[in-house]
Amino acid sequence: MLSKVLQELKTLASENNEAALSDCVGEFLDKQMKDIASLEYHLGCWKELEELAQWETLFEKPAAASGEEI
Numbered sequence: 001m002l003s004k005v006l007q008e009l010k011t012l013a014s015e016n017n018e019a020a021l022s023d024c025v026g027e028f029l030d031k032q033m034k035d036i037a038s039l040e041y042h043l044g045c046w047k048e049l050e051e052l053a054q055w056e057t058l059f060e061k062p063a064a065a066s067g068e069e070i
Helices: 002-015 019-066
Strands: none
Touching: 002 019
């Protein structure tokens, strides 16, 4: 939602020849998009780690029950 509002502000600033404001908002939007991409990447890594932990748990239980080590 914030991105949409900022994009509209940038568009209005460009239409009204407010180059400084348009540039400032544009830089902010670029940084925000990079931050969003970084967060999405890290979220994906976190989900993969959780999934791996679940698989490890599945394979550890039978070994623990039989008294054997993997």
